[in-house]
Amino acid sequence: MFVQLLPLILVACLGHGLKQAGVLGPSDARAIGTLLTHLALPAVILKALATASITPELVYLPLSALVVVLGLTLIGLLTVRCLGWERARAGALVTTFPTFEGGAVGYPLMLLTFGEVGLSRIVLFDLAQAIYLLTVVYCLSAWFGQTGVTARAVALKLGQTPFFWAIVLGLLMNGLGLTHPAVLGLLDIVGGSFLLLVLLVVGMEFEVQIAGLGGYGLVALAKLSCGLGLGWLAAIAFGLAGVERAAVLAGAGLPPSLLTLFFTAENGLDSRFASSFISVAIPLYLAVMAPLLAGIAGAGPG
Template structure:
C-alpha cells in the first residue's frame, strides 16, 4: 500500500510546488475544482456504481457512515462547551469535524488498493455522509454564521451538487443494467484525469499556520482517531469484513471535506482555521491509513 500512496503524495507535492512557484494560482485552483466537481468526480462515481455488484446487505455501508458522522457531530458539540471559542471559530469546527473528504482521498485510495470494487464500496459508504453534509452540516454552518437557512436552500444545495445526482443515477443504471460500451468508454475518458486533478488540487490547497501547528495536529489526531474508532465500532455492529470493512475504516478516518471550506467562506466563519485544520489532517491521515491497510482486514 505504501508504494501505491507514494506517487499520490508526490503529485500533491508537485501541486504545492507549482503554487509556490507562481505557475498555478487561486484562479487555476478554482478551475480544477470545477472540473472535478462537475465532470471528473461524477464520472468516476457513475462508472463505479453502474458496473458494481451491489447486494442488499451493502445497505450497512451508508448506515455505518451515518453512525460515524452522528458520533463525530456529538463529539464536536461537546468540545465546544469547554473550548470557549468565538462563534466564527466554533462554527468552523462544527462544519469541518464531522465530514469526510471522500472524493479527493478516500476514492483514490480505495481505487488503488482494491480496484473498482473498492471504489464502489466507499462510494456507497459516502452516500449517507454526502447527504448529511449537504443538509445537517450546511444548516449548522449557516446557523453559526447567523445566516438564514430554509428547506428550500437545502434542497437547492442538493439539486446543484453533481456528485449527488451521479450517485443516484449510478444506482439506477445498476438496477436497470443499462450500461453499454459507448457509455463506459465515455466515462473512462472523462474519469481518467480524476487522480491527477484531485491530487494537484490537494497540493495547491495545502496551507498551514506554523505558529499553531501543534494545536491543529492535536485536533487532527482527535478527528482521525475518533473517526477510526467509530468506524471500527460500526464494522463490529454490522458484521462487516474484507473490502467492506476497509471501505468503512478508510472512509471514517478521512480528514474534513474540502467542500466545508466553501460553507465556511459563505457563512463568514474562520476560514484560516478550517484550511489549516484540513492541511494538517491530510498528511496525518495518509500516514495512519497506510499503516492500517497494511494490517489484515478480513
C-alpha cells in the same frame, strides 16, 4: 504501499510547488476544481456504481456512515461547548469535524488498494455522509454564522452538487443494467483525469499556520481517532468484514471535506482554521490509513 503512494504525493507536491511559484493561481484552482467536481469525480462514481455487484446487505455501509457522522457531530458540539471558543472558530470546528473528504482522499486510496470494488464500497459509504454534509452540516454552519437558512436553500445546495446526482444515477444504471461498452468507455476517458486533478487541487489547497501546527495536529488526531473508533464499532455492530469493513474504516477516519472551506467562507466562520485543519489532517490520514488498509487487503476476506 509507500511505493504506490509516492507518485500521488509527488503530484500533490507539484501542485503546491506550482502555486508557490505563481504558475497556478486561485483562478486556476477554481477551474481545476470545477473540472474535478463536474466531470472527473462524477464519471468515476458512475463507473464504480454502475458496474459494481450490489447486494441488499450493502445498505449497512451508508448506515455505518450515519452512525459515524452523528457521533462526530455530537463530539464536535460538546468540544466547543467545553472549550468556550468564540463563535467563528467554534462554527468552523463543528462544520469540519463530522465531514469526510472522500473524493480527494478516500476514493483514490480505496481504488489503489482494492481496485474498483473498493471504490464502489466507499462510494456507498459516502452516500449518507454526502446528504448529511449538504443538509445538516450546511445548516449548522449557517447557524453558527448567524446566517438565515431555508429549506429551499438546502434543497438547492443538494440539487446543485454533481457527485450527489452521480451516486443516484450510478445506482439507477446498476439496477437497470445500463452498462453499454460505449458508455463505460466514455466514463473511462473522463474519469481517467481524476487522480491528476484531485492531487493538484489537494496540493494547491495545502496551507498551514505554522504557529498553531501542534494544535491543528491534535485536532486532526482527535478526528481520526474518534472516526476510526466509531467506524470500528459500526462495522462490528453490522457484521461487516473484508473490503466492506475496510471501506467503513477508510471513510470514518477521513479528513474534513474540502466543501467545508466554502461553507465557512460563505457563513463568515474561521476559514483559516478550516484550511489549516484540513491541510494537517490529510497527510496524517495517509500515514495511518495506507498501512492499515494494506494490512486488511493482505489478510484477505474475513
